Amino acid sequence: MISKIQNIFKIPELRRRILFTLGLLVVYRIGGHIPVPGIDAQALAAFFQQASNTLFGLFDLFAGGNLSNATIFALGIMPYISASIILQLLGAVVPYFEKLQKEGEEGRKKITQYTRYGTVALSVIQGAGVSFWLVNMGFVPEPSLLHHFIVVLTLTAGTTFIMWLGEQITDHGIGNGISLIIFIGIVASAPNAIFDTFRSVKAGTLSVFELLILGLLMAAITASIVLITQGQRRILVQYPQRIKGRKMYRGQSSHIPLRINAAGVIPIIFAQSIIMFPGTIAAFLTNTPVGNLAEVIQNWFSPDHAVYSIIYGLMVVFFTYFYTAIIFNPVDVADNLKRYGGYVPGVRPGKRTAEFIDRILTRVTLPGSIFLALIAVVPYWLIYGMNVPFYFGGTGLLIVVGVALDTLQQIEAHLVMRHYDGLMKGGRLRGRR
Secondary structure, three states, X not given: OHHHHHHHHHOHHHHHHHXXXXXXXXXXXXXXXXXXXXXXXXXXXXHHHHOOOOHHHHHHHHOOOOOOOOEOOOOOOHHHHHHHHHHHHHHHHOHHHHHHHOOHHHHHHHHHHHHHHHHHHHHHHHHHHHHXXXXXXXXXXXXXXXHHHHHHHHHHHHHHHHHHHHXXXXXXXXXXXXXXXXXXXXXXXXXXXXXXXXXXXXXXXXXXXXXXXXXXXXXXXHHHHHHHHHOEEEEEEEEOOEEEOOEEEOOEEEEEEEEOOOOOOHHHHHHHHHHHHHHHHHHOOOOOOOHHHHHHHHHHOOOOOHHHHHHHHHHHHHHHHXXXXXXXXXXXXXXXXXXXXXXXXXXOOOHHHHHXXXXXXXXXXXXXXHHHHHHHHHHHHHHHHXXXXXXXXXXXXXXXXXXXXXXXXXXXXXXXXXOOOOOOOOOOOOOOO
């Protein structure tokens, strides 16, 4: 393994890309320690300790803890992610965006441009919302119109800078820049989680035996995520012999890879955003005339309640099918196969092929959706069942594993292209794509 790591730094271009990526990630982490002026950061951090299982905690996860620390990167990369998802959904319902998605490189550039505009617009809206929320919660000692302007401008500039960092990493570094920025924000909390675990063992709230079981369970969960992330069902495709001009092309066989978890982490994000909404609203209504009802709703939608786990799991399954249907269209795949002369053996081209692919995709997505539901719920069982002092699993773990696989796959591609051995002995490493 050491020799393979040495091979990575023997390739000048790969070494430059890795060092460039690490340098920009360091810049991101430094920016995460620059506070927004005029905010009581200590009071805000105390609030987020109590609101870890609400929408604020989810937002702070993607912001890498910058929202709870009131830094210039408080909005994180969420406006960019939201803009990307909105444009992806528009591509399924608006003909103009659907046409752009099929125009290749030029269409991709146009969509990227719209995503940037959408990111800035969402950053201004969310920045204004955060600014007024900070004032209403009493986290701003001296509120004023100028302060609102400074906060909105600072947060918008911070998000735009993060977006630029991500694009630079994607173009000149290694891996997907936006994913790596989210990755580094999640991983940054790992040292604190390790120290909290040892403090719990020392205090007696977590026994050594429970720590051993926890370690084995964490390893099993991580391995299962890798297995499901890379798992796929391949549909055999045959291309007949054809003559083009004076050349004869032999028949070829290929396959359509249908991933078990084609939707990635998006279903958990959707479900988590919605499932946390009732509890978050109820928390602000406890001191109103409907306070009793709000307390009941808040109790039902707390992570340690069975109602929360059941609804959360069902929503993850639903959104897995929903998002898979948006990003993968069997009719388009069948039409492309028919256009280039390809066919699935034993299945008629066209409509029958689309129905065949759709039927297999529906079956393959079921175990993937159930697995995502379990991964989403298991962390709360660990926290409230075993008194684990940190959050392990769910959105964060899926992102960390997926981004790590994608980045390692790109590194291995550079090694193999220059006739070095790959990172794996048993075969090529596959990313999520």
